[in-house]
Amino acid sequence: MLREVTGIRYVTPLREGGSVPGVVEADDLGTYVVKFSGAAQGRKALVAEVIAGELGRRLGLRVPELVRFDFDPVIALGEPDEEIQDLLKASGGLNLGMDFLPGSLGFDPLVFTVDPVEASRVVWFDALIGNVDRSWRNPNMLVWHRDVWLIDHGASLIWHHNWPSAKAASAKPYDASDHALARFSPEPAAVAPQMAAQVTPELLAEVTALVPDEWLVDEPGFGSPDDVRAAYRELLAARAADIHTRITTGRSREQQPPPEWLRTWVEGKNAR
Template identity: 70%
Template sequence: MLREVRAGRYVTPLREGGSLPGLVEGDDGSLYVAKFTGAAQGRKALVAEVVAGELARRLGLRVPELVSVEVDPVIALGEPDERVQELVKASRGTNLGLAFLPRALGFDPLGFPVEPLLAGRVLWLDALIGNVDRSWRNPNLLVRQGELWLIDHGASLIFHHNWPRAAASVHKPYDASDHALLRFAPQLAAADAELAGLVTGDVLSEVLALVPDAWLDGEPGFDSSDAVREAYVAQLAERVSGSRDWLPEVAA
């Protein structure tokens, strides 16, 4: 399981995007960007955040620490925005937190060069998980002290929104035409040679074990949270095996 913290104080809403995340202070004294189960994207967006983020970490990419945040709606009583109060009220229990990165800046492709191999690694991960939200319009990347950090993976793993048809999407090609790092000539073949062998069944099982039961319980077509975990593992293991014909073609 993810490390657990309890939200002691709601600091401020973060109004970028549609899910209305909030900056909260945990009972450990640290700040976290909280993403709530009551948001429109629901708990599957949080599952995708954990699976994609923790897989990225195991591939050597930088991702803020992910924690489970226990929320009592009372923390938002002082927030004047009724939408925030309603969101937090609908999110009682286990939510997701990303460690807040002070002094981090939003990625600007015109102001921060990315090495081709690193660009290839990020693109390879996004192709594996089907991340549709790493475009030049909305990179979901941060730069802190000269280092690139990956955030916001809730729009990945689209297959889990329709499990009966998930197997049909295993070899679905990834569209990289709008990818934020395409301009840096990503070395995708080198990244593939380096990373594909790291995504083993054991690694995928380790990552899925971090997803709280509360976000998996009651999934239609499955009799347990562990059965859902096994379906994620099988889907991603099958995608990464074989010829990986889902990888995009990029200019050398």
């Protein structure tokens, strides 16, 4: 089970994200970016965050710690935005928290560089989970202590929004031509044997077991939360075996170099 914390102070909403997550302090003295169960994307976005994030971590990629986050809307009564208040009121109880990385910078492929092997691993992983939300327009990566961290996987596992067609949808090719790391010459087929070998039945069982039952109950076509978990395991195991043969890669069309002032600032920061 994921570690559980309780919110004690609502700090601020993050309006950049479509689900409007919030920064919240918790009773373990940590600060978290909380994805709320009452958001328009619904509980399946939280399921995708858990499965994709915890799978990525076990594959050796950097993902901020995820926690079960108990949230009482009373702590956010001072939030003036009525739309945000409605979201928080609809999210009492269990939500999902992601460790807040203080001082991190949003990844910009025109500014930061990534080793081709790491880029290959990330592209293969994104293909595995069907992540449609890691383009150069919206990388969903952070740079923290000079390392790249992967965030925001709620838009992955997109086939789980329509289980009757899930097998057909998951068999489609994965287009990585606009991937945020496309300019770093990723070769996902080269890392596929090593990555796929790690996606064992035991690993998939461990990851899917981390999804709370309450986010899987009453799924149409399934008799229990464990039946839903089994469906996730079956699709991910099948994709791990051959997804590298269905990845379209290519250098991103975004070719403009960063402005000189930004390049100089980043070089100075990295030299500290």
